[in-house]
Every structure is written in C-alpha cells, then in structure tokens.
Amino acid sequence: MSSGPAFADMDAAKRWVDNEFQPSTLGKDAQMKEMEWFIKAAEPFKGMEIKVVSETIPTHDYESKTLTKAFEEITGIKVTHDLIQEGDVIEKLQTQLQSGDNIYDAYINDSDLIGTHFRYGAVVNLTDWMAGPGKDVTLPTLDIDDFIGKEFTTGPDGKLYQLPDQQFANLYWFRYDWFTNPDIKAKFKAKYGYELGVPVNWSAYEDIAEFFTKDIREVDGKAIYGHMDYGKKAPDLGWRFTDAWLSMAGAGDKGLPNGKPVDEWGIRVDGCRPVGASVSRGGATNGPAAKYSLRKYMEWLRLYAPPGALGMDFYQSLPSLSKGNVAQQIFWYTAFTASMVAPQSEGNNTVDADGNLLWRMAPSPHGPYWEEGQKLGYQDAGSWTLLKSTPEDRRKAAWLYAQFTVAKTVSLKKSHVGLTIIRDSDINDQSFTDRAPRLGGLVEFYRSPARVAWTPSGTNVPDYPKLAQLWWQNIGEAVAGEVTVDTAMDNLAAEMDKVMARIERSGVQGECGPKLNKEEDESVWLARPGAPKAKLANEKPQGETLDYDKLLQAWREGRVK
Numbered sequence: 001m002s003s004g005p006a007f008a009d010m011d012a013a014k015r016w017v018d019n020e021f022q023p024s025t026l027g028k029d030a031q032m033k034e035m036e037w038f039i040k041a042a043e044p045f046k047g048m049e050i051k052v053v054s055e056t057i058p059t060h061d062y063e064s065k066t067l068t069k070a071f072e073e074i075t076g077i078k079v080t081h082d083l084i085q086e087g088d089v090i091e092k093l094q095t096q097l098q099s100g101d102n103i104y105d106a107y108i109n110d111s112d113l114i115g116t117h118f119r120y121g122a123v124v125n126l127t128d129w130m131a132g133p134g135k136d137v138t139l140p141t142l143d144i145d146d147f148i149g150k151e152f153t154t155g156p157d158g159k160l161y162q163l164p165d166q167q168f169a170n171l172y173w174f175r176y177d178w179f180t181n182p183d184i185k186a187k188f189k190a191k192y193g194y195e196l197g198v199p200v201n202w203s204a205y206e207d208i209a210e211f212f213t214k215d216i217r218e219v220d221g222k223a224i225y226g227h228m229d230y231g232k233k234a235p236d237l238g239w240r241f242t243d244a245w246l247s248m249a250g251a252g253d254k255g256l257p258n259g260k261p262v263d264e265w266g267i268r269v270d271g272c273r274p275v276g277a278s279v280s281r282g283g284a285t286n287g288p289a290a291k292y293s294l295r296k297y298m299e300w301l302r303l304y305a306p307p308g309a310l311g312m313d314f315y316q317s318l319p320s321l322s323k324g325n326v327a328q329q330i331f332w333y334t335a336f337t338a339s340m341v342a343p344q345s346e347g348n349n350t351v352d353a354d355g356n357l358l359w360r361m362a363p364s365p366h367g368p369y370w371e372e373g374q375k376l377g378y379q380d381a382g383s384w385t386l387l388k389s390t391p392e393d394r395r396k397a398a399w400l401y402a403q404f405t406v407a408k409t410v411s412l413k414k415s416h417v418g419l420t421i422i423r424d425s426d427i428n429d430q431s432f433t434d435r436a437p438r439l440g441g442l443v444e445f446y447r448s449p450a451r452v453a454w455t456p457s458g459t460n461v462p463d464y465p466k467l468a469q470l471w472w473q474n475i476g477e478a479v480a481g482e483v484t485v486d487t488a489m490d491n492l493a494a495e496m497d498k499v500m501a502r503i504e505r506s507g508v509q510g511e512c513g514p515k516l517n518k519e520e521d522e523s524v525w526l527a528r529p530g531a532p533k534a535k536l537a538n539e540k541p542q543g544e545t546l547d548y549d550k551l552l553q554a555w556r557e558g559r560v561k
Contacts, residue, residue, distance in 0.1 A: 009039045012073040017409065020070065023431045024412050025423075031409040034141055038075055038404060041137050045397040046076035052398060054108035054382065055086040056315075058338045059166040059418025063405050067414070071404050079401050085315070086110070087235035093385075094465040097122050100389045106398035108165050111152040111381040112242070112457035113464045117162065118155030119509040124386040124395070127159040137396045139403045146423045147406075148446070149381035151257060152456050156272045156512065162383030165406055166335075166420035169379040169454040170243060171445065172198065173321065173332035175350070176360040176548065184216060191215065197545035199365040202249070202296060204543030205330055209304040212327035227304035228321060228329040229297065231479050236314035238472030241294075242457060244378035245331070249293035250369025251284045253531045257375065258458030262531035264375060265467075266290055266493065267460040272512035274462050277496035279532045281517040282525050286486075286493035287532035289369035292539055294478060294485050296367070300330075301479075310479075321359075324349030330364055335380070337361075337419040337442055360548055361441045363450060368539050379454035382420075421446055441552060448555035462503060462514055470495045 013035035017028055024031055054060040064081040072078050082104075084092075089109055096103045097120065117123040130138040144150060144160065153162035178184055179196055188196035192207050199205040212226035231237065244264045246252065251266055252259030262268045266285030267277050277283035284290060301310060306325060309317060318336045321329065342348040343355050350359045364377045384402040386395050404410060412426045416435070419442060421427045427446045436443035445451060461467060470492055478488035500514035507513065526534040 009074055009076070010036065013039065016070045016074065020066070021409050021413050023416070023429065024409055025425045025429055026408050030141075034139070034407055034409045035074060037139060037141075038400065038407075041139075042075035042077055042397070042400055045393065045400070048394070048397050049078040049080070050105040050394055050397050050401065051080045051082065052106045052108070052401065053082040053084060053089055053092060053104045054165075055089055056083040057166070057335045057382075057418065057420070059335070059414065059420045060108065060382075062414060062417045067405050067410065068401075070410075071401055075400065075404075077397050077400065086239070090235075090465050090468070093387075096387055096389055102387075102390050102394070105390050105394045106402055107385045107387070108382050109162075109385050110456060111149065111162055111164070111383050112461070112468075113385075114153060114155060114161060115457070115459040115461040116464045117385065118157065118159070118459065119462055119512050122388055123161055124388055125159045126161060126163060126386070129386070133392065134396060134399055137399050139407060141408060142403060142406075143408070143425075146408075146425050148422060148424055148427070148451075149379070149383070152379075152381045153383050156459055162381075162385045163402060163406065164381045164383045164422045165402070166382045166418060167380065167422050168333055168335035168337075168420045169445070169451070170331050170333050170364065170377050171361045171441075171454075172328065172330060172364040173359060173361050174198070174328040175326075175358060177358040178212070178216075178219065178327055179548070187211075187215065192543060194543060195545055195547070198362040198548050198551060199328075200544040200546055201365050201541065202367045203540050204545050205328070205365045206296075206300065206540070207543045208328060209300060213304045216327075222325055224325050224327060225304055225306045226327045227300045228317065228326045229301045229305055229309055229331065230312040230314060230317035231301050231310040232313040233472065233476030233480060234313050235469070235472050237476055237479070238468050238470075239314065240297075240331070241471050241475055242468055243331075243380075244375060244455075244457075245297065246284070246290050246293050247375050248364060248370065248377055249289050249296070249367030250371060250374065250533070251287060251289035251293065251531060252374060254371060254373035255375075256373075256452055257455035258460060259374060259531065263458050263460040264378075265457065265461055265496075266532075267496070268517075268531075269460045270515070272459065274460055274500055274514040275517045277500070278490075278493040278519070279522045279525055280519040281497060282532070283493060283497075284532035285496060286489040287526070288535035289367065289531075289533050291485050291489050292369070293367060294475065294489060298479060298485070322348045322350055324358075332361070333380070334361065334442055334445075335418075335420055337439060338417070341438060341440070355438070357438060357440050359440055361445065362546075362548060362551060363445075363453075368536055368541055369533050374453075375455050376453040379451070379456055381422075381456055441555075444552055444555040450555060462500060462509060462512075466499050467496055470499070
C-alpha cells in the first residue's frame with residue numbers, strides 16, 4: 001500500500017465526495033477513482049504553491065473559496081485563485097504574453113481570445129500537450145467531447161487551445177408576471193395591434209420598452225422602466241458591443257459559430273487572414289447595420305432605462321434587476337442567474353414570497369438587418385489557458401487544478417452553484433430536470449438546439465487585447481455626446497485597420513496574420529451580396545412577438561422556436 005495514495009489523501013477525497021461533490025453524474029466509486037488518479041498524478045508536485053486568476057462571477061467564487069481547499073487537502077498542492085475584473089484578467093494575460101514573466105500559472109479567460117491565442121504561438125496547444133508533455137497529468141476521464149463549448153476554443157487548425165470552465169449566454173430577460181397580466185396585455189394590444197410577448201425583433205422590443213416606461217409607468221406604487229442597460233465609459237462598454245451587439249442587429253454574414261466571411265465584429269477574413277474592418281476594405285464595423293445598432297443602444301438607454309443606468313458598468317447594471325423595477329432587458333448574461341433566483345430575504349424582488357420566479361429568460365430579439373442563419377447572440381466560454389512562459393512543473397500543477405475544477409466528480413455540483421454549465425452530461429442530468437422550473441428557462445435553453453446560435457467572438461479577431469480596447473474608447477465618445485454615431489464607428493473601423501496593418505507589417509502572425517484589402521469606395525462593397533449590408537429604407541418593420549410558454553415547449557421538443 002506504500003506505493004498507492006496516502007490514506008490521508010483518500011480520506012480527504014472521501015469527505016469531499018460524500019459531503020460536497022453531490023450530485024454528480026458519476027457514482028461514488030467512479031468519483032473516488034478520479035480522486036485517486038489526481039492524488040497519484042499530483043505526487044511530484046506535493047507542497048507546491050501555484051497561482052491562477054479569473055474574473056469575478058459566482059462560479060469562480062466557488063472555485064476560489066471551496067475547490068482550492070478541496071484540491072489542496074486531496075493533492076497537497078496549494079492554489080491561490082485570484083478573482084479580479086475581466087479587464088484586469090486581460091491586462092495581466094497581455095503583460096505575461098509580452099514580457100515572458102510568469103505572473104500566473106494558469107488563466108481563465110474568455111474564448112474570445114481564440115484568434116489571438118492560435119496566431120501568436122505563446123499559448124499551449126492543449127491537443128498536442130495532452131498527448132505529449134502533459135500526458136502524465138491529463139485526466140483519463142476528462143472527456144473533451146462532453147464539453148459544450150469546445151468548438152469555441154478550437155483554432156482553425158483543429159487544435160484545442162483552451163479548456164472550458166464556465167459558460168453563459170446573453171439572453172432576453174423579462175417580467176413574466178407583468179407580461180401575462182390580462183390588463184397589461186389588453187392595453188398593449190389596444191395600442192400596438194399585436195400581442196404582448198417575447199419580442200422576436202427589435203421593433204417589438206422598442207414598443208415594449210416604450211409601453212412599460214410611458215404607459216404603465218408604475219406597478220404597486222413603484223416607478224418601472226421598460227429597458228435596462230449600462231453606459232459608463234469603461235472596458236465593460238466594449239464588451240457590451242463586441243459581445244455580439246452588431247450581429248444581433250444583423251451586421252455580419254451568415255454562418256455559425258461566427259459569420260463567414262464577415263464576423264460579429266465586422267472583420268472580414270480571406271481564408272484565415274483578416275483583410276479589414278472598414279466598409280472600404282469589405283468589413284462591416286462602420287456599415288449601416290453597425291451604426292444603426294449603436295444608435296438604437298443610445299436611444300433606448302436614454303429613453304427607457306432607469307435613472308443612473310448611463311453611469312453604470314457591467315457589474316453594477318446586471319444585479320440591479322433584482323430591485324424589481326425593470327420590465328425587460330435585451331442583453332442579460334445568464335451568469336447572474338444564481339443571483340436572480342435568490343430569495344426575497346436577500347433583497348431579490350423578482351421572486352415571490354415562496355421563492356417562485358416572477359421572471360423568465362428567452363432568446364434575444366434581432367435587428368432588421370439580421371437574416372436566418374446568422375448568430376443571434378453571445379455566449380461566453382471562460383476557459384483555462386496555459387502559457388508557454390510558465391515553467392513546466394508549475395504548468396503541470398496548474399493543469400491538474402484546472403482539470404479538477406471541471407472533472408465529472410466536481411462539475412455537476414459546480415454547475416448547480418454557479419449555473420454556468422459546461423458539460424452535456426451535466427445539463428441533461430435528472431437534477432437539472434428537477435430544478436428547471438426554478439431557473440426561468442436556463443435548462444431548456446441549454447438543452448435546445450437553439451443554443452448553437454449564441455457564440456463567443458471567433459477566430460477572425462487577430463489580437464483581442466489590442467482591438468477590444470478600441471471599442472469602449474470610441475463608443476464611449478459617442479455615448480458621452482462627444483462625437484456622432486457615424487464618426488464613432490468610422491473612427492473605430494479605421495483604428496482597427498491600423499492595428500491590423502501594424503500586425504501585418506510585423507509578420508509575427510504568419511500565414512493567418514492580417515493582410516488588408518486595398519481601399520475601395522464603400523458603394524462598391526455595399527452593392528455586393530452579404531455583409532457589409534446597404535442601409536435599409538425601413539429600419540423599423542412591424543413588431544413581432546412569441547408566446548413564451550409555446551417557445552419553451554418548442555425548446556423542450558428539440559425545436560429552435
């Protein structure tokens with residue numbers, strides 16, 4: 001027995017399996033076999049202290065406070081799991097990429113960086129790593145094909161560069177109790193001529209926003225609003241747009257997971273080479289649909305959102321829904337589901353006294369430029385990323401912790417805590433069937449074929465850190481009234497092209513690096529099929545809605561809608 005796992009380690013594993021890691025898709029015997037593998041694989045690294053980092057959401061809070069403790073007791077490896085804002089995660093990652101200094105031993109960063117990671121060659125190619133140098137520390141039961149976001153973390157070369165750790169989508173959120181109120185429904189139909197329901201298009205969303213803000217105005221003596229968003233000039237504002245706002249309006253091309261050849265950022269590629277963001281180079285970042293999308297965002301924020309929303313950031317705006325004074329939100333991250341199912345006693349006014357949800361989630365509506373076959377929204381796959389600059393022993397120890405946080409022994413319980421599901425086996429577990437009625441449509445969405453139309457930023461984006469910062473700076477100027485919408489998007493597209501031109505001149509990204517098209521008159525590109533799309537004569541077609549309960553039934557039956 002001296003060559004096997006120490007009794008203390010197995011005792012610790014049994015305590016955690018019995019007392020914390022339930023439910024699980026594995027039986028307890030299979031869970032203990034996974035834990036035994038971790039103990040043996042971690043033996044060379046026992047006593048080591050490693051550091052990892054992620055953004056601050058409930059899932060990562062659980063990892064930082066609970067899973068690090070479990071991992072240390074079971075394996076003997078101590079983990080400091082720092083929680084910082086997403087913009088700071090990107091900054092730390094970029095610093096390590098540029099300096100080669102080992103700041104963290106592993107990062108959980110968005111799969112939005114996949115285009116950056118596969119081009120620069122500074123990130124560990126996990127497919128080759130798991131079969132080669134990292135084989136001795138790769139969990140045999142990891143089951144990569146069970147991860148629902150693996151296509152988002154795979155490069156054009158077919159290699160996996162990141163391992164999904166948590167996943168959430170931006171969906172439509174609304175007050176089901178108000179939308180099903182007979183008096184409210186009758187008033188809406190009398191004014192707009194169609195049924196109040198889940199908006200299919202932006203026209204209906206705008207009508208509903210106006211209706212609740214200007215016609216209903218208050219419920220139970222409390223002022224209410226028809227829309228929620230945020231507008232503070234900060235990195236968060238950039239994500240608000242790069243997280244697929246242009247594609248929701250219809251700016252890009254058809255194709256999943258990202259538009260081809262023009263993606264949700266408006267970047268055109270030729271093969272794997274980015275060739276431009278400006279309309280004059282065949283891109284769509286400053287096209288009519290993109291400008292329309294910014295204009296609508298600014299109008300709705302000013303006309304229909306609660307006072308103070310203009311000065312809020314991402315972290316302030318999303319939990320504010322719990323105040324109970326907003327009828328709908330077009331762009332709500334399901335990562336906050338855990339907060340929104342909290343009881344009234346914790347200050348959540350969107351549940352009743354018995355904890356029943358007064359809200360639901362549904363697909364976000366699309367703008368007038370959108371066509372069937374385009375992505376419909378954003379889905380984040382926060383994913384474990386290993387850098388080549390991390391010493392191999394530390395990288396291996398960090399890889400063990402990364403796998404521990406997503407192993408089948410742990411993942412179902414973690415999914416119930418943070419509600420950011422990463423495995424098919426977890427979302428299809430009976431425990432989620434039982435819990436579905438109290439999760440507002442989350443389970444039905446992730447079980448439906450509809451989820452494939454929600455994707456992260458794709459491989460067209462050649463340098464996420466450099467390009468992402470341009471968005472909030474330029475859009476922030478428009479939101480603050482410093483420049484017009486047209487000027488903001490023209491400037492953004494031009495600056496993106498400048499960054500890509502510098503990368504092209506450097507040659508550092510090889511055969512998949514940018515190679516910009518020569519500029520042509522915009523009318524040449526706008527006359528061609530696909531993106532960039534010419535301005536529509538009517539950007540507000542008739543509003544269209546769906547009955548939520550019929551939509552939910554369609555999801556349950558495996559239909560998109």
